[in-house]
Amino acid sequence: MLEIKRTSAVVSPHPAAARPTSPHGGEVNRVRVLSLLVVDGQNTLTKVSGVIRRRGFHVRGISVGPSRQPGHSRITLQIDHGHAEADQVRKQLERLVEVVEVEDLTGDDVHNRELVVATVAASELDALLKRGAKVLSTGSDGTTVEFSGDADQVADFVNELARHGIVDVVRSGPVVMRKSE
Amino acid sequence: MILEALEREGVEYIFGYPGGANLPIYQHLHEHPKLKHILVRHEQGAAHMADGYARACGKPGVVFATSGPGALNLVTGLCTAYMDSVPMIAITGQVVSTQVGRDAFQESDVIGATSSVTKHSYLVTKIDQLPRVIHEAFHIATTGRPGPVLIDICKDVQQADAERVNTEYLEIPGYKLNGHVNLDGARQAAQALAGAERPVILAGHGVLLSHAERELMQLAEAAAAPVGTTLLGIGAFPVKHPLSLHMTGFMGTGWCLKAVQNADVLMMVGMRVDDRVTAKLSEFAPNVKTFIHVDIDESEMGKNVRPHIELVADARLALEAMVPQVTKVDAGRAKWLGQIDKWREEHPLRYKQSNGQLQPQDVLIDMYKRARSEAIVVADVGQNQIWAALWWNYDRPGLFINSGGSGTMGFALPAALGAKFGRPDLPVWCVAGEGGFVMTAQELSVAVEHQLDVKIVLLNNRSLGMVRQFQDDFYGGVRSQVDLTHMPDFVKLCEAYGLPALRVEKFEDIAPSFDAAERTKGPFLIDFRIDPEANVYPIVPLGKGLNEFREAPEYA
Numbered sequence: 001m002l003e004i005k006r007t008s009a010v011v012s013p014h015p016a017a018a019r020p021t022s023p024h025g026g027e028v029n030r031v032r033v034l035s036l037l038v039v040d041g042q043n044t045l046t047k048v049s050g051v052i053r054r055r056g057f058h059v060r061g062i063s064v065g066p067s068r069q070p071g072h073s074r075i076t077l078q079i080d081h082g083h084a085e086a087d088q089v090r091k092q093l094e095r096l097v098e099v100v101e102v103e104d105l106t107g108d109d110v111h112n113r114e115l116v117v118a119t120v121a122a123s124e125l126d127a128l129l130k131r132g133a134k135v136l137s138t139g140s141d142g143t144t145v146e147f148s149g150d151a152d153q154v155a156d157f158v159n160e161l162a163r164h165g166i167v168d169v170v171r172s173g174p175v176v177m178r179k180s181e
Numbered sequence: 182m183i184l185e186a187l188e189r190e191g192v193e194y195i196f197g198y199p200g201g202a203n204l205p206i207y208q209h210l211h212e213h214p215k216l217k218h219i220l221v222r223h224e225q226g227a228a229h230m231a232d233g234y235a236r237a238c239g240k241p242g243v244v245f246a247t248s249g250p251g252a253l254n255l256v257t258g259l260c261t262a263y264m265d266s267v268p269m270i271a272i273t274g275q276v277v278s279t280q281v282g283r284d285a286f287q288e289s290d291v292i293g294a295t296s297s298v299t300k301h302s303y304l305v306t307k308i309d310q311l312p313r314v315i316h317e318a319f320h321i322a323t324t325g326r327p328g329p330v331l332i333d334i335c336k337d338v339q340q341a342d343a344e345r346v347n348t349e350y351l352e353i354p355g356y357k358l359n360g361h362v363n364l365d366g367a368r369q370a371a372q373a374l375a376g377a378e379r380p381v382i383l384a385g386h387g388v389l390l391s392h393a394e395r396e397l398m399q400l401a402e403a404a405a406a407p408v409g410t411t412l413l414g415i416g417a418f419p420v421k422h423p424l425s426l427h428m429t430g431f432m433g434t435g436w437c438l439k440a441v442q443n444a445d446v447l448m449m450v451g452m453r454v455d456d457r458v459t460a461k462l463s464e465f466a467p468n469v470k471t472f473i474h475v476d477i478d479e480s481e482m483g484k485n486v487r488p489h490i491e492l493v494a495d496a497r498l499a500l501e502a503m504v505p506q507v508t509k510v511d512a513g514r515a516k517w518l519g520q521i522d523k524w525r526e527e528h529p530l531r532y533k534q535s536n537g538q539l540q541p542q543d544v545l546i547d548m549y550k551r552a553r554s555e556a557i558v559v560a561d562v563g564q565n566q567i568w569a570a571l572w573w574n575y576d577r578p579g580l581f582i583n584s585g586g587s588g589t590m591g592f593a594l595p596a597a598l599g600a601k602f603g604r605p606d607l608p609v610w611c612v613a614g615e616g617g618f619v620m621t622a623q624e625l626s627v628a629v630e631h632q633l634d635v636k637i638v639l640l641n642n643r644s645l646g647m648v649r650q651f652q653d654d655f656y657g658g659v660r661s662q663v664d665l666t667h668m669p670d671f672v673k674l675c676e677a678y679g680l681p682a683l684r685v686e687k688f689e690d691i692a693p694s695f696d697a698a699e700r701t702k703g704p705f706l707i708d709f710r711i712d713p714e715a716n717v718y719p720i721v722p723l724g725k726g727l728n729e730f731r732e733a734p735e736y737a
């Protein structure tokens with residue numbers, strides 16, 4: 001008999017609290033984390049986002065930064081692939097000439113880090129500092145702290161902040177790397 | 182600079198239209214006599230001409246257009262080429278680089294507007310990028326799964342001079358070519374096909390693009406597997422071959438659809454398995470235990486039908502690897518082929534004859550008698566397209582050209598002219614309905630200017646026939662906005678453009694009109710006033726499964 005090979009979707013450990021709504025209903029197991037090495041160019045981000053839009057995928061998180069290779073950037077994407085086969089997102093992105101490689105980093109054997117910067121009322125900083133937050137500056141309207149962690153930890157941290165009276169908060173997209181063996 | 186690069190790439194024809202933002206290119210055109218520029222009458226015509234040229238002769242079609250409206254007029258043509266994987270290079274002028282983003286006169290975001298209908302695109306703002314970009318563009322357009330590549334060049338760059346760089350060496354790190362065949366997969370596929378009780382092979386455009394017709398034939402004969410083609414795959418397998426199922430899809434032949442729906446192993450080669458092939462996806466090929474998909478584009482795997490065996494490879498190499506792996510053919514094969522023959526008898530292609538009205542099939546049958554597979558047929562979109570697909574016995578590759586994926590009305594005339602530029606040695610017939618024809622009829626001027634020997638067969642039913650048929654059958658019989666009674670007198674229109682034309686209303690005038698067309702050198706149009714009620718059959722009602730195809734009524 002023939003061996004039938006099928007790719008199975010890997011369930012993402014994305015926390016419920018941090019889960020944005022998706023046009024496709026927001027099933028957790030439809031999210032994939034992809035790390036793209038791309039050629040820097042005026043059109044690169046447009047092309048990548050164009051494929052995502054046209055194929056009916058939905059971006060839940062994105063971060064872009066320079067890669068180790070000159071002239072190349074690293075894009076980390078959290079994508080809901082909707083009705084399409086799970087692997088379609090990777091295949092469609094790999095078709096782009098601007099995209100050098102796509103690595104699927106969905107799963108547990110990765111470091112998935114997000115950053116949050118928040119300004120809170122100056123009182124009661126202790127609880128935040130105990131969680132690992134770092135003070136960036138202190139001013140008349142509050143203290144600004146930064147915190148990084150995996151999506152769960154960042155979501156918890158933001159929940160914690162709410163109790164301290166958030167003046168302002170910004171969160172980054174994820175940066176993801178496979179754990180070293 | 183640009184023109185020299187095109188010469189180096191072996192370009193012979195450019196289909197284009199000058200304007201403010203590409204004037205510097207046109208200024209030097211006369212210095213390059215090897216480049217023949219065809220002045221079209223609308224940029225869409227240029228794109229379709231380049232498309233027809235590329236499909237007919239296999240070389241990439243080259244298009245020039247100016248910025249703004251000029252470039253945007255290409256979009257439909259680019260999409261047509263993109264959907265059907267046709268190699269094309271579109272060079273558009275852009276406003277000077279310092280004006281980009283300032284809403285300058287005739288500025289538009291051409292890259293933004295075309296990126297979803299091109300395989301790749303470039304905005305060139307610096308002269309030193311240009312030589313590499315042009316060479317890369319040709320490489321990308323013509324290799325792997327071919328497609329259109331657009332180069333948007335700022336006007337100041339067109340005027341600049343650059344050092345000629347060594348373009349022999351290409352480095353495109355993000356461009357992956359899938360060529361190699363997984364031999365293990367090929368063996369599995371070949372054995373699954375040969376060992377199947379009821380195998381079917383479907384062949385698409387990829388077979389033609391990779392010139393895999395011979396290997397397809399070898400595999401089909403070795404495995405005694407019947408072969409159907411998609412609309413764009415027509416010519417990949419000779420229609421008159423005993424193993425031929427003719428065309429598949431929602432307007433395919435009854436015996437092909439029966440075979441697909443009853444198959445236990447289905448091999449799909451060089452095709453996208455789109456909705457026109459599958460009809461209702463959940464009811465497509467329900468008895469198949471093993472889907473085998475061969476395509477050079479990995480993203481086609483599992484996009485619509487998830488294969489059990491996938492081969493991401495060039496169709497010719499994949500089929501070539503499979504042929505020697507066919508060893509034992511299943512003992513029940515004769516029974517399966519016998520069953521297909523029975524379906525062929527039970528569900529023949531048929532049409533209404535001699536009801537006093539001129540039937541489109543009569544026209545095409547007479548045409549085929551004359552051409553005998555020695556002519557290129559370029560069809561438009563609609564009923565005329567399906568009639569031209571089904572009522573000709575294409576037994577050689579590359580003779581049938583049409584807009585399959587995009588379904589672009591107005592494609593046929595400019596594409597036929599392009600095909601004639603590409604293959605001047607072959608007769609070229611343009612088959613179109615009157616609706617699509619008038620969408621790009623201005624290109625008749627090009628036919629006359631270059632005295633292109635293209636015979637235009639207008640299947641004129643005074644209505645938008647396919648839409649009318651859908652409305653009749655699937656939309657409650659309400660005929661809405663399909664009446665085309667008010668059209669030009671096509672004989673007079675041709676006279677105005679300067680080409681001879683005839684009107685034919687009776688069966689007995691078909692042959693004499695073709696005689697006249699064949700006697701005439703240069704373009705010729707025949708306005709066939711066909712039965713306005715003539716329909717395309719078989720047809721699967723929209724949203725239904727392939728097994729629910731409707732056939733032409735049995736005529737006495």
